[in-house]
Amino acid sequence: MEKVPTRLNVAPVPPDEIFALNGAFFADTHPQKVSLGVGVYRTDDGKPWPLPVVEKAEKQLAQENDLMRHEYTAIEGDVPFLKIARDLMFGFEGGETTQQEAKARIASVQTVAGTGANHLGALFLSHHMKPPTVWLSNPSWANHMTIWELAGVPRKTYPYYHAETRSFDFDGMMSTLENDAQEGDAVLLHACAHNPTGLDPNKEQWIAIADLCERKKLFPFFDSAYQGFASGSVEEDAWAVRYFFNNKPDMEMCVAQSFSKNFGLYGQRTGAFHYVTNRSATSIRDVVVNNLCHLIRGEFSMGPRIGCTIVKKILTSEELTADWHQDLQVMSSRIKSMREALYNELVRLHTPGTWKHIVEQNGMFSYTGLTPKQVYALKDKYHVYLLKSGRASISGLSEKNVAYVSQAIDDVVRNVL
Structure with a gap:
């Protein structure tokens, strides 16, 4: 033959x-x-x-028997869920006017878990910002390298782990980014519970990293996979993201947000991607969402419904939210x-x-x-x-x-x- x-x-x-x-x-x-x-x-x-609070939410949802539970959402995802995800990540405080101004900087879309958020963000930046290089920690989550390779963005690494002392190599990281990173480069940062080392910058070091990114005009790309799961506190685990957001309002950034670990929703693939404009460019937020939706439509049309519905159910109930915080502690x-x-x-x-x-x-x-x-x-x-x-x-x-x-x-x- x-x-x-x-x-x-x-x-x-x-x-x-x-x-x-x-x-x-x-x-x-x-x-x-x-x-x-x-x-x-x-x-x-x-x-x-399975988190007890998730089981409670599932029982309540089953009793409600919402006829729309298997229907399509919008291309950007479940809009009420996106607002909840955004507020959980960025932790808005202060007066209503301040909150509205801050929220106006954030373009949010639903994704296929944290991996999908990382992928969508990399693809969006490769199309619309064209970073000369993305800097990944050495070591990093292996999938980061694959995601940015498929997005077609050149990859370099900054030192992160000091093998002899088994500690975070802050000096090596800062020196490499200071000397070798160029304006417009993206820097991948783990928001907390660095994978694979389990080593995070302290708050003073995070402040120095933010200052360096601002001064050298680098683009911070946060991967937040463990908010609340790492320390048991959603506020503590989001500290770095919130510091960059609140204290560097003229610097743009983005966050890939996963709900796999902190809600135990591994198979439901629940996530969000947030692009943060600078405070003088809030007029482009809706255009950013529009362009993200263009990528989403051509790839998976919209995010899965079940997982985000569970998260929404929990975080819109004071009782269930309290139960969730207890599960995080466990x-x-x-x-x-x-x-x-x-x-x-x-x-x-x-x-x-x-x-x-x-x-x-x-x-x-x-x-x-x-x-x-x-x-x-x-x-x-x-x-x-x-x-x-x-x-x-x-x-x-x-x-x-x-x-x-x-x-x-x-x-x-x-x-x-």
């Missing part, structure tokens, strides 16, 4: 490490296997945790306690090296400092799964497995170089 030539010019691309690792974990039949790879919240029994507190438990076990075992960074880091992930060889040994010998970079999802730890994981880490640190 004669072969018909294809017109495609394709080559294999590497599989996504996180999803490949998760697949290997599920295929593993070892009774003591532990998943520290995928970034999802788990209970101390290692099971998913999740953030458990992760903090697992950090402490892992650290305490490693200290008890006298595991070589320093492990203080585990409790000094923040949010779901820890950059453990383990080498790729040690990571592979953990998987092959102990069936403990984490990324080859040494990034561990602390949510996968529990009172039942933390001693086992600690013993495994102690073994590979002592015996695998």
